[in-house]
Amino acid sequence: MGPAPTAPLGPITRRFLAEDLRARFQGNLAGAAWTIIGPLLQLAVFFLVFVHIFGQRVPGLSGAGVVGFLALGFWPWFAFSEAVARATTALQDHAGLLAKVALPRAALVLARVLAPFVLHGAGFLVILVLLPVLGVGLDPAGLPLALLLWLPLLALAIGFGLLAATVQVFVRDTGQVIGHLLQLTFFLTPILYARELVPAWLQPALDANPLTGIVTGLRVALLGGEWPLGALGVSFTAAVLVLFGGSWLFRRCTPLFEDYL
Amino acid sequence: MSVDAPILLEVQDLQKAYPRAGDPRARFGALLRAIAGRPIARLPVLTDVSFRIRRGESLGIIGPNGAGKSTLLKLLCGVLHPTRGTVRRNGSVGALLELGAGFDPERTGRENIALSAGLVGLSGEELRRSFDEIIAFADIGRYLDEPVKHYSSGMVVRLGFAVIAAMRPDLLVTDEVLAVGDESFQKKCIRWIEGYLEGGGTLLLVAHSMYHVQKLCRHALWLHEGRVQAYGDVFDVTQDYLAWHERKSARELGSDVEADYSGSEYRITGVRLNGSEDGSLLLAAGEALAVEVTLYSPDGASPHFGFGLLRADGTPVYGSTTEIEGVEGRRIDDSHLRYRLLLEALPLLPGSYTLKLHATDPEGLRLFDTVERGVTIRGASREFGMVRLAHRWMDP
Numbered sequence: 132m133g134p135a136p137t138a139p140l141g142p143i144t145r146r147f148l149a150e151d152l153r154a155r156f157q158g159n160l161a162g163a164a165w166t167i168i169g170p171l172l173q174l175a176v177f178f179l180v181f182v183h184i185f186g187q188r189v190p191g192l193s194g195a196g197v198v199g200f201l202a203l204g205f206w207p208w209f210a211f212s213e214a215v216a217r218a219t220t221a222l223q224d225h226a227g228l229l230a231k232v233a234l235p236r237a238a239l240v241l242a243r244v245l246a247p248f249v250l251h252g253a254g255f256l257v258i259l260v261l262l263p264v265l266g267v268g269l270d271p272a273g274l275p276l277a278l279l280l281w282l283p284l285l286a287l288a289i290g291f292g293l294l295a296a297t298v299q300v301f302v303r304d305t306g307q308v309i310g311h312l313l314q315l316t317f318f319l320t321p322i323l324y325a326r327e328l329v330p331a332w333l334q335p336a337l338d339a340n341p342l343t344g345i346v347t348g349l350r351v352a353l354l355g356g357e358w359p360l361g362a363l364g365v366s367f368t369a370a371v372l373v374l375f376g377g378s379w380l381f382r383r384c385t386p387l388f389e390d391y392l
Numbered sequence: 393m394s395v396d397a398p399i400l401l402e403v404q405d406l407q408k409a410y411p412r413a414g415d416p417r418a419r420f421g422a423l424l425r426a427i428a429g430r431p432i433a434r435l436p437v438l439t440d441v442s443f444r445i446r447r448g449e450s451l452g453i454i455g456p457n458g459a460g461k462s463t464l465l466k467l468l469c470g471v472l473h474p475t476r477g478t479v480r481r482n483g484s485v486g487a488l489l490e491l492g493a494g495f496d497p498e499r500t501g502r503e504n505i506a507l508s509a510g511l512v513g514l515s516g517e518e519l520r521r522s523f524d525e526i527i528a529f530a531d532i533g534r535y536l537d538e539p540v541k542h543y544s545s546g547m548v549v550r551l552g553f554a555v556i557a558a559m560r561p562d563l564l565v566t567d568e569v570l571a572v573g574d575e576s577f578q579k580k581c582i583r584w585i586e587g588y589l590e591g592g593g594t595l596l597l598v599a600h601s602m603y604h605v606q607k608l609c610r611h612a613l614w615l616h617e618g619r620v621q622a623y624g625d626v627f628d629v630t631q632d633y634l635a636w637h638e639r640k641s642a643r644e645l646g647s648d649v650e651a652d653y654s655g656s657e658y659r660i661t662g663v664r665l666n667g668s669e670d671g672s673l674l675l676a677a678g679e680a681l682a683v684e685v686t687l688y689s690p691d692g693a694s695p696h697f698g699f700g701l702l703r704a705d706g707t708p709v710y711g712s713t714t715e716i717e718g719v720e721g722r723r724i725d726d727s728h729l730r731y732r733l734l735l736e737a738l739p740l741l742p743g744s745y746t747l748k749l750h751a752t753d754p755e756g757l758r759l760f761d762t763v764e765r766g767v768t769i770r771g772a773s774r775e776f777g778m779v780r781l782a783h784r785w786m787d788p
Contacts, residue, residue, distance in 0.1 A: 139513075146510040232494045232511050233470035233487065301423035303416065384426050386473035390411050391419055 140235045147242030152249065170206075170254040174261060177201050189325050196354075199267035202258045203353060204322035204346045207281065210251035211288050211342065212313045214244040218292030219299050219309050226392040236385055237293070237378075244292045248285055255281075259353075273352030280348050283370035287341055290373030293381040300384070300391050321346055326359060338362040341369035397446040399482060400563050400594050401468065406441040406477035408463050409434030434475060437463050438618045441477075445563070450595040452609035452626060454602070454633055459615040461598045462567055465489060468596065469565050486512060486561030488552055497541035501532060501551055504540055508555050522558035529580075530554035545572055557584055564588065567598045582608065602630045627742070627772040631674075634704070634744040638672040638766025649763055653688050654727070658695035658751045658760040661728065662686030665747070665765060672766030677742055677773065681735040685749055685763075689727055693754040697721065697731040701767070704744035709778050711748075715756025739780040742771040 156162045181187040181201060182194045189200050221243040222229065222236060229236065263269055299305040320342040321329070329337050337343050344362030351358050411422060411432050422432050438460040445451055453461050466472040467479055469487035494508040505526055509519045527536060530550045535543060540551070549572045556564065564585070585608055589595060599605050605612060605626060612629035614622040622629045653659045664684040665673045675681065687695050700711030714721065714731060721729035744766070751761040 142510065142513075142515075146507070150507075228494060229471070231471065231490050233485075234511060298423065301419045380427065383429075384423070387422065387426050387432075389472050391422065 140238055140241075143234050143238040144241045144245070147238055148245050148249070151242055151246040155246075155250070166250065166253045167257050170257045171261065173205070173254075174198060174202060174258065174265070177205075187323075190327065192354075195266045198265065199262045199269070199354065200325070200350060201323070202262065203349050204320075206251050206255040206258060207284050207346060207349060208317065208320065208322050208342075209254070210248045210281075211284055212317065213247035213251070214288040215291045215295060216306075216309060216313060217247065218243040218288070219295040219306050221292070221296045222300050222388060222392060223303075229388065229392060236388060237381060240292050240296045240381070241289065243296075244285070244288050248281075248288065252281065269353045270355060276352040277349050280345050280352070280366075283341070283366050284345050286370035286374040287366075290370070290375070290377035293377035294373075297377075297381050297384045300388050316340070316342065326362070338365055341366045341373070397448050399444050399480075400447050400449075401445040401482065401485075401596075402478075402480040403444065403468070404442050404478045404480075406438060406464075406467060406479065407436060407475050408438040408460075408467055408472060409436040409475045411435075436475075436618060438467070438615075441615075441620055443613060443620070443623055445594055445596065447483075447562070447594055448589070448592050449611060450589055450597070450609040452605035452612040452630075453596065453598045453615060454600070454605060454612055454630065455615035455621070456637075458617075460618040461615055462489070464615065465565055465567050465596070465598055481563070483562030484513065484559070485563045485565060486556045486559045487565040488556050489565070489567050495540050495548065495552070498539055500539055501530070501536045501543070501547075502527075504551065505555060508552070509558070512555065512559050512561075514555075514559055518558075526554045526558045529557055529584075531577075546574055546577065550577055553581055553584075557588075560588070560593075563594045563596060565596045568600065602634060605630055627770075631742065631768055631770045635672060635674050635766070635768040638704075638744060638768060639670075641766070654690075656690045658690070658753060659688040660685055660749060660751045660761045660763045661688045663749060663763055663765065665767075672768065673747075674768050674770060675738065677740070677769050677771040678737050681738055681747075681767070683733040683735070683747070683749070684730065686724070686728055686730050687721065687751050689729065692726060694721055694723075694729060695754055695760065696752045696756040698750040698752060698756075698759075699733060700748040700750070701740070702746045702748065703778055704746065706746075707778070709740070709745065713750075713752065713756055715752065738769070739782075740767075740769045741775055741778055741780060742769045742773050743778070744768050 156165065159165060161168060177198050178195075182197055187197050187201075189197050192200055218240050221239040225239050228234075229239075259269065259274070295305055295309050319337070319340055321337065326334070326337060326343060326347045338359065338361050344359055344364070344366035347359045348363050348366070350356065411434050412418075414422065425432055441464060443451070453464060455461050463472065465487070466489065467474055468481075469485045469489070470479075470481075471487075471489065494511045495504045496507060499507065505523065506519060509526075514522075530536070530547075530553075532543075532547045532550055535547055540548065543551070556566075582604070585593075585595060589608070595608060597605065597608055609626045611624065612622075612626040612633075613620060614629050614633050622632055649660060649663055651661050653661050662685065663669065664682075666675075666680075666682050667684075673681070683699060685697055687697060689695050696713055696715040698711065698713035698715075701709040703709060719731070721731045723729045745768070747765045747767050749763045749765070750759055752759055
């Protein structure tokens with residue numbers, strides 16, 4: 132039983148991903164150059180707001196170091212939050228197409244997740260080049276580990292994306308809820324602050340957030356420090372569970388999408 | 393088509409049912425039931441449909457509006473999931489389901505060709521090879537570089553059909569698209585489909601035009617209220633279907649013969665066709681048609697009787713009256729008389745016809761009453777027109 136869509140998942144995902152990226156840059160004067168301009172401007176904003184206005188301090192880091200610290204937390208967050216938020220409405224936004232063309236439904240969600248990862252992943256590489264220019268010393272030896280940590284992040288985004296997209300088909304309030312949940316998650320993840328600054332009794336709760344290990348791990352890999360092994364364990368375990376859980380729910384509900392879209 | 397050609401599509405006990413429209417709470421309930429693996433209350437739109445298509449076959453799906461034809465097509469090409477039963481596909485399926493399916497109205501035709509080619513599974517290399525062919529087939533000139541939202545519906549179909557034609561699927565599934573294009577594009581599509589069928593292609597066509605179905609398909613499946621009403625040879629099924637339509641419209645006309653009428657007008661009070669009082673008649677080609685009518689006359693005078701045969705589309709075939717031919721009716725009682733007419737070996741070609749019966753005044757000038765009956769001539773014929781003219785071929 133089930134659909135045997137004429138086209139396989141991979142090429143269709145690539146097609147929607149290319150469409151998504153093209154739509155972002157089409158009509159822009161600077162076009163794809165925004166991949167570099169964007170991160171540059173973002174870094175300038177961080178420098179102004181957090182270093183000069185808030186006077187943010189991170190133990191053991193100077194002014195420019197704080198910007199590096201923030202940047203390494205923000206870019207994975209940009210990718211993750213945008214991916215989950217946009218994946219939520221992936222099926223709903225393509226209801227018309229799904230009613231007429233047989234295609235693997237997961238491709239729509241995957242493309243919505245991958246697009247922010249491509250963009251902010253590229254942005255991340257740009258800041259890895261920019262930060263040393265600004266005087267932030269990054270450890271080149273930590274680079275492979277830092278990039279490796281994007282994998283559980285992607286798995287989490289795909290898993291949560293599939294989950295949210297599925298629920299959104301049935302419960303249209305999901306988009307709203309996801310927006311607020313993401314905002315909450317932002318503050319419950321050590322992005323603006325260091326994990327070590329949280330009172331010791333709260334740290335286990337913070338470490339239960341799968342994003343904590345990833346963000347903190349990225350910083351440890353590139354800026355140095357102590358590996359948060361427990362939190363990293365949570366991240367990888369959660370990545371696998373969420374990916375499989377999301378896929379399971381998505382597959383289970385796929386035959387019902389046509390009835391509720 | 394050979395009997396042992398490989399089966400391309402096999403449908404078994406297919407059922408599709410949609411859930412009742414629900415409020416947000418019911419939708420949330422549906423999600424929970426889906427997670428728990430429990431069924432959801434549904435209304436069936438398609439029940440127990442089974443058939444198979446072998447490579448090289450052509451099947452037309454016919455039926456009145458709302459019979460489930462589009463739902464069936466969508467199930468076949470994987471847009472919809474069956475509620476029960478199975479659809480097994482054994483090759484690539486090219487579907488042209490609705491106007492502009494998969495087209496982005498904001499993008500140009502040229503861009504949309506690439507987009508929808510990707511959706512139907514054409515690789516970049518295949519697309520490059522067939523791009524010119526697609527453009528030539530669509531033949532929409534300068535509109536190729538205009539956004540699709542500026543297209544007429546005919547142009548959208550041209551583009552859609554051109555992409556599917558380039559795909560050359562094992563099974564081509566189309567829904568009513570032939571009805572949209574203009575005459576010349578319809579001919580082009582039919583030529584292409586005929587070539588495709590000759591080249592071993594397999595076709596599944598939904599159409600309301602029996603002409604298209606009979607021209608392109610060898611088999612037909614008649615869906616009625618979500619069930620298979622008939623499935624078999626295209627001529628048998630389409631003729632039964634047309635006859636059903638005739639009966640239906642005869643019913644809708646109501647009981648137009650008032651047997652115990654006793655007013656002040658000349659009326660038809662009884663009609664028997666080949667001895668039957670049914671609303672419509674099914675005849676084999678060349679069969680005889682006996683018409684017996686009873687007319688009511690309020691004043692004892694003798695009203696005349698006229699008859700006319702029309703094709704289903706209203707084109708007159710033949711008609712005459714007893715006044716023209718100087719025929720007298722037989723008086724049954726004071727106020728009724730009877731006419732009997734025999735049309736021997738009807739030379740009508742297979743198709744759907746209407747028999748009109750009229751009561752006129754004794755002068756044959758004024759029409760007082762009209763009764764219509766459907767006449768369907770069964771059989772397969774490749775001759776053209778409505779009537780077989782007597783002819784013979786001479787020694788060349």
